[in-house]
Amino acid sequence: MRDPANIFGVVVSHPDFVGFIFYPKSKRFVGFEALAEVLKIIPDSIKKVGVFVDETLDQILSVSASWDLDAIQLHGNESPEFCKQMQRSGLMVLKAFSVDESFDFAILEAYIGCCDLFLFDTKSLLPGGTGQKFNWQLLRNYQLNKPFFLSGGIGPDDWKAIRELSHPQLFGVDINSGFEISPALKDIDKIGNFISKVRQ
Numbered sequence: 001m002r003d004p005a006n007i008f009g010v011v012v013s014h015p016d017f018v019g020f021i022f023y024p025k026s027k028r029f030v031g032f033e034a035l036a037e038v039l040k041i042i043p044d045s046i047k048k049v050g051v052f053v054d055e056t057l058d059q060i061l062s063v064s065a066s067w068d069l070d071a072i073q074l075h076g077n078e079s080p081e082f083c084k085q086m087q088r089s090g091l092m093v094l095k096a097f098s099v100d101e102s103f104d105f106a107i108l109e110a111y112i113g114c115c116d117l118f119l120f121d122t123k124s125l126l127p128g129g130t131g132q133k134f135n136w137q138l139l140r141n142y143q144l145n146k147p148f149f150l151s152g153g154i155g156p157d158d159w160k161a162i163r164e165l166s167h168p169q170l171f172g173v174d175i176n177s178g179f180e181i182s183p184a185l186k187d188i189d190k191i192g193n194f195i196s197k198v199r200q
Contacts, residue, residue: 001018001019001020001030001038001184001186002020002028002030002031002035002038002184003184003185004035004037004038004041006185006186006188007038007041007042008041009186009188010186010188010191011041011042011043011046012188012192013188013191013192013195013196014045014046014195015046015191015195016046016047016172017046017047017048017049017071017172018042018046018047018048018049019049019050019051019073019174019176020048020049020050020051020067020069021051021184022050022051022052022055022063023051023052023053023055023075025053027183027184028183028184030184032059032062032063032066033066034066034067034068039067039068047070047071047092048067048068048069048070048071049069049070049071049072049073049094050063050064050067050069050071050072050073051072051073051075052072052073052074052075052076053074053075053076054076054077054078055076057082057085057086060072060086061089064089064091069091070091070092071091071092071093071094071116072086072091072092072093072094073094073095073096073119074086074093074094074095074096075096075121078095080110080111080113080114081114083095083111083114083115084113084114087114087115087116092116092117093114093115093116093117094115094116094117094118094119094149095111095115095117095118095119096118096119096120096121096151097118097119097120097121098121098122098123098124099120099121099122099123099134099138099152100122100123100134101135101138103123103138105141105142105143105144108142108144108146109144111146112144112145112146115146117146117147117148117149117171118146118147118148118149119148119149119151119174120134120139120142120148120149120150120151120152121134121151121152121174122134122151122152122153131153131177131178132152132153133152133153133154134152134153136150136161136165139165139167139170140167142167142169144169145169146169147169147170147171148169148170148171149171149172149173149174150162150165150170150172150173150174151173151174151176153177153178154173154174154175154178155178155179156178156179156190156193156194158178159194159197159198160197162198163197163198163200173198175191175194179191179194
């Protein structure tokens with residue numbers, strides 16, 4: 001997100017996290033320089049997450065400090081060692097993995113000790129969302145003791161299916177393009193209604 005008025009409208013629904021894209025090739029890129037008018041809108045009860053793709057350690061730390069980020073979401077080919085370095089900085093670390101029918105959940109074992117949360121998204125050729133869901137039945141193959149965010153193509157009408165998911169490690173839901181009017185501009189009413197229904 002990047003529009004102050006739009007962020008204010010979303011914050012009213014009390015999401016647990018609000019995300020900012022720090023990947024220059026993304027159409028949702030917010031820019032590296034902190035926007036004071038955005039930061040003052042978000043209360044301390046909502047965690048600010050920065051999304052990075054194969055960015056340098058120094059750049060992530062610099063952006064995290066200026067934006068006062070609580071967490072980072074690593075959406076590239078970051079190694080377990082890199083994740084551990086980020087975790088040592090005091091940031092919550094979310095590592096995203098692109099899932100398809102051939103995804104091997106065993107590769108996640110190397111990341112258990114260096115990530116706070118995983119995020120499972122739909123596999124695509126390029127980093128970023130596809131607007132498509134992966135087969136959620138594949139989550140049966142995930143047996144590790146690490147909570148995860150469900151992501152990928154989730155829309156306003158998916159609240160019921162999400163509530164029916166019974167995976168013990170399902171921590172939260174990551175929503176984006178399915179709730180957008182245009183890139184980085186969210187439909188406030190759709191988000192408010194979705195959050196309310198998921199939390200019932």
